[in-house]
Amino acid sequence: VNVVVAAAAAGLAGGVALIAVTLVAARLVGGLHRRRRIDLRPGIELALGTFLVDEDAEALTPETRAERDVFRAVALEALTELRGAERARLAALLVRLGFADEAIHALGARRRSARRQAAEALALIGGAETVSALREGLTDRDAIVRGTCARGLAENDAAGDIVGTILRALERDAVLAPGGAAAVVLALGGHRPAAVGRLLAPNVGPELRVLAAAVAGELRLSEHAPLLRACVEDDDDDLAARAARGLGLIGDSEAVPQLLEALRDNGRSADVRVASAGALGSIGDVTAVRALEWQLRESGWSLRASAARGLALLGSPGVDALRRALDSKREDVRVQAYVALES
Amino acid sequence: VNIYVTIVFAYFLAFVLVHTVVLVLAGFELNRHVGRGSETGLRRIVRSPLAPPISVLVPAYNESAGIADSVRSLLALEYPALEIVVVNDGSTDGTLDRLITVFDLRRVERPTPPFLPHAAVRGVYAPRGRLSLLVVDKENGGKADSLNAGINFAAYPLVCAIDADSILEQDALVKTALPFVDDPKRTIATGGMIRVANGCRIERGRVLEARLPRAVLPMFQVVEYLRAFFGARTGWSALNGLLIVSGAFGLFRKDVVIAAGGYRTDIVGEDIELVVRLHRTMRDQRTPYRIVYVPDPVCWTEAPETARVLRLQRRRWHRGSLETLLIHKRMLFNPRYRTVGMLALPSLLLFDVLGPVIELSGYAVATTAWILGALSPETFALFLAVSVLYGLFLTLGAIALEDATFGRHPGWDDLGRVLLFALGENAGYRQLLHLWRLEGFWQLVRKGEWGAMERTGFAGADVVGPEAEVGLP
Numbered sequence: 001v002n003v004v005v006a007a008a009a010a011g012l013a014g015g016v017a018l019i020a021v022t023l024v025a026a027r028l029v030g031g032l033h034r035r036r037r038i039d040l041r042p043g044i045e046l047a048l049g050t051f052l053v054d055e056d057a058e059a060l061t062p063e064t065r066a067e068r069d070v071f072r073a074v075a076l077e078a079l080t081e082l083r084g085a086e087r088a089r090l091a092a093l094l095v096r097l098g099f100a101d102e103a104i105h106a107l108g109a110r111r112r113s114a115r116r117q118a119a120e121a122l123a124l125i126g127g128a129e130t131v132s133a134l135r136e137g138l139t140d141r142d143a144i145v146r147g148t149c150a151r152g153l154a155e156n157d158a159a160g161d162i163v164g165t166i167l168r169a170l171e172r173d174a175v176l177a178p179g180g181a182a183a184v185v186l187a188l189g190g191h192r193p194a195a196v197g198r199l200l201a202p203n204v205g206p207e208l209r210v211l212a213a214a215v216a217g218e219l220r221l222s223e224h225a226p227l228l229r230a231c232v233e234d235d236d237d238d239l240a241a242r243a244a245r246g247l248g249l250i251g252d253s254e255a256v257p258q259l260l261e262a263l264r265d266n267g268r269s270a271d272v273r274v275a276s277a278g279a280l281g282s283i284g285d286v287t288a289v290r291a292l293e294w295q296l297r298e299s300g301w302s303l304r305a306s307a308a309r310g311l312a313l314l315g316s317p318g319v320d321a322l323r324r325a326l327d328s329k330r331e332d333v334r335v336q337a338y339v340a341l342e343s
Numbered sequence: 344v345n346i347y348v349t350i351v352f353a354y355f356l357a358f359v360l361v362h363t364v365v366l367v368l369a370g371f372e373l374n375r376h377v378g379r380g381s382e383t384g385l386r387r388i389v390r391s392p393l394a395p396p397i398s399v400l401v402p403a404y405n406e407s408a409g410i411a412d413s414v415r416s417l418l419a420l421e422y423p424a425l426e427i428v429v430v431n432d433g434s435t436d437g438t439l440d441r442l443i444t445v446f447d448l449r450r451v452e453r454p455t456p457p458f459l460p461h462a463a464v465r466g467v468y469a470p471r472g473r474l475s476l477l478v479v480d481k482e483n484g485g486k487a488d489s490l491n492a493g494i495n496f497a498a499y500p501l502v503c504a505i506d507a508d509s510i511l512e513q514d515a516l517v518k519t520a521l522p523f524v525d526d527p528k529r530t531i532a533t534g535g536m537i538r539v540a541n542g543c544r545i546e547r548g549r550v551l552e553a554r555l556p557r558a559v560l561p562m563f564q565v566v567e568y569l570r571a572f573f574g575a576r577t578g579w580s581a582l583n584g585l586l587i588v589s590g591a592f593g594l595f596r597k598d599v600v601i602a603a604g605g606y607r608t609d610i611v612g613e614d615i616e617l618v619v620r621l622h623r624t625m626r627d628q629r630t631p632y633r634i635v636y637v638p639d640p641v642c643w644t645e646a647p648e649t650a651r652v653l654r655l656q657r658r659r660w661h662r663g664s665l666e667t668l669l670i671h672k673r674m675l676f677n678p679r680y681r682t683v684g685m686l687a688l689p690s691l692l693l694f695d696v697l698g699p700v701i702e703l704s705g706y707a708v709a710t711t712a713w714i715l716g717a718l719s720p721e722t723f724a725l726f727l728a729v730s731v732l733y734g735l736f737l738t739l740g741a742i743a744l745e746d747a748t749f750g751r752h753p754g755w756d757d758l759g760r761v762l763l764f765a766l767g768e769n770a771g772y773r774q775l776l777h778l779w780r781l782e783g784f785w786q787l788v789r790k791g792e793w794g795a796m797e798r799t800g801f802a803g804a805d806v807v808g809p810e811a812e813v814g815l816p
Contacts, residue, residue, distance in 0.1 A: 001348065001352075001722060002719075002721055002722055002725060005722070005725040005726060005729055006725055008729050009725055009728045009729045009732060012729060012732035012733055012736055013732055015736050016732055016735050016736050016739055019736070019739040019740060019743050020739060020762075022743065023739065023742065023743045023746060023758075026743075026746065026747060027746065027755075027758070030750075031753075034753075080383065112378065113378045116378065116379075120383060144379065147384055148384060151384050177525070178525070178526060178527060178528070179384070179385045179388065179521075179524045179525035179526065179527070180384050180385070180525075182388050182393060182524065183384030183385060183387055183388050184384070186387065186388060186391055186393060214393055215393065218391070218392040218393055219392075301456060301457055301458075305454075305456075332454055335452065335454040336454055338452055339451075339452050339453060339454060342451070342452055
């Protein structure tokens with residue numbers, strides 16, 4: 001027993017020593033890098049700032065590897081904040097200094113983290129030089145690289161008619177990486193709003209349609225209201241609820257019949273009916289008063305609360321309905337009506 | 344003695360195997376997490392109107408001294424859709440009056456939603472201005488009861504449970520919400536890193552400078568927290584076997600918590616019990632899900648500085664683990680519950696709950712055997728050395744992971760102090776913790792204790808959870 005335990009102790013002592021040495025060595029090396037970055041950063045920030053505000057200023061040319069690393073980091077951070085001509089100028093500088101080429105090369109690297117960073121850099125730099133690399137990135141084996149490239153293309157004005165290609169890439173990733181896909185749809189909504197309509201079509205997968213309905217509503221893309229109305233009638237409750245909320249945000253009065261039908265449909269999930277009640281209130285069409293009043297008196301807690309809030313938004317007919325509810329025999333109906341009136 | 348040595352040896356091997364695997368998995372998971380750091384797509388979503396709205400629940404019992412600063416710092420958190428729901432749990436020190444004065448609150452009519460049961464609500468208050476704040480004043484019922492009330496009144500689909508004295512970093516919610524954006528259908532709960540605030544420079548509810556504590560007991564707890572969060576929780580999260588989302592900072596899907604029945608109010612370990620119940624409910628329903636530990640959003644909490652408070656805390660944690668195991672004993676070694684049933688809960692039972700028994704009895708048996716001549720001093724010393732070295736190995740591994748990823752304590756003197764206390768905890772601190780945990784065990788088995796617990800609020804409560812201690816066998 002002693003021999004076995006002694007061997008274990010020796011092994012553990014070795015392991016502990018190894019971790020301790022690695023920890024100290026990594027700290028020393030990391031500290032050196034960090035100090036070098038800290039020393040370089042203010043100068044590079046100042047030079048880049050001067051370059052951006054003064055059109056006649058000469059651009060800093062980073063030479064050493066450390067300078068290039070810090071320059072890239074500062075410039076990419078700035079690109080996320082900048083808009084318009086300043087952004088275009090900085091992106092052009094990065095292309096001129098070879099950072100775009102570096103990233104295009106790194107997009108073919110074996111290391112996943114290198115490819116992810118490269119995709120992020122290319123998506124931020126944008127421009128015609130990055131389009132073909134970003135398109136290639138759509139077939140990468142890593143979902144994050146694919147998503148970043150798709151987002152970069154969606155935001156890249158030089159990419160031309162790229163929507164079909166992005167949609168094909170999105171079909172798979174809406175299931176595998178829904179968060180990344182949502183970021184792409186959000187980018188499409190901001191830069192190519194018409195493309196969101198293509199994602200709402202019935203032949204598209206339900207996951208993508210849900211994302212598109214959310215983006216269309218939140219970005220108030222009223223041109224897609226007809227497609228959202230069709231989505232309210234879809235069998236998928238997630239999609240119908242998202243579309244109902246979106247129609248409420250847009251304020252689409254033509255959606256009232258579909259929303260009323262969804263509200264009255266007992267076979268629908270509570271989420272769809274609550275979203276429909278809220279949307280009817282936001283749209284402000286008084287034809288919804290009777291249906292909402294009925295829900296206020298007869299349905300479950302969440303739907304009743306939503307109906308009361310909706311009625312409060314419908315002007316005097318809604319207020320009259322809430323006042324009538326104050327005479328209800330049920331205390332919770334009276335309280336909901338009172339709270340809605342108070343609001 | 345030989346039989347006992349064999350049992351202890353087998354137990355130690357199992358301990359080493361499980362904890363080494365979990366530590367290695369934590370390394371991979373942290374590497375994966377850091378690798379995603381540059382992904383700005385998800386961060387854009389969390390800062391966009393598509394971000395899932397969050398209700399932050401702040402149960403408060405006699406917190407009048409710090410509640411205003413806490414709420415102010417929560418209202419200033421970086422998140423696009425946020426409401427703060429403070430639940431005053433029958434405070435007797437003027438907590439409600441302080442809130443009414445500072446935030447210009449007025450009493451409003453609000454029906455009490457019926458989703459979860461809780462003590463009677465005395466009134467609901469909202470600010471006259473546009474602050475996204477709601478204060479629910481209710482009869483005293485304890486922290487779990489207050490959280491249930493907060494969940495009922497929460498307007499948003501995600502609820503973040505925190506302690507009134509927790510301090511969240513500015514972007515903590517953004518980071519904690521990322522898994523809900525990344526995988527909205529499957530993610531049901533996330534938790535972040537809890538760090539010890541003792542010694543930090545804190546002003547108006549914000550940590551201005553992160554420093555290590557000067558006092559001895561909090562320093563030991565820094566070591567424990569590093570080991571528990573970077574070693575244990577990250578690794579278990581990779582296996583979807585996370586048993587605890589800290590009561591001091593956890594984000595949950597409201598509909599799932601309501602469907603599971605909310606927090607239990609008749610036990611002390613309501614945070615660990617809820618998470619285990621969520622695992623159980625989702626597995627029973629055969630619904631794909633994940634409970635995620637996110638290592639970089641930071642919540643600062645004050646660790647006990649005196650032995651008396653620490654003793655109470657550890658007794659409570661141990662009792663919480665035991666209660667959870669008793670309530671969910673059917674999950675133990677049950678393949679239906681996969682990682683949780685086959686690995687995480689058995690690990691909790693063997694190493695967390697029985698660990699103190701095994702280690703303390705080991706000292707007694709070894710000493711007796713040594714005195715009787717049945718155990719050589721060399722064997723005893725070797726076992727002790729292996730035990731200490733493996734503890735150091737786990738701690739150093741966790742420190743190395745933290746250093747390589749987030750490096751919150753970059754100074755060499757900080758590293759030196761952490762290492763010193765990692766070594767020093769073997770000389771009495773760990774044994775003392777085991778004794779206190781045994782007291783928690785004793786409390787529970789004592790006749791009449793079970794099911795008849797008095798709840799008088801949660802003054803001084805600091806619910807981080809039993810996994811904070813990854814002791815040695």
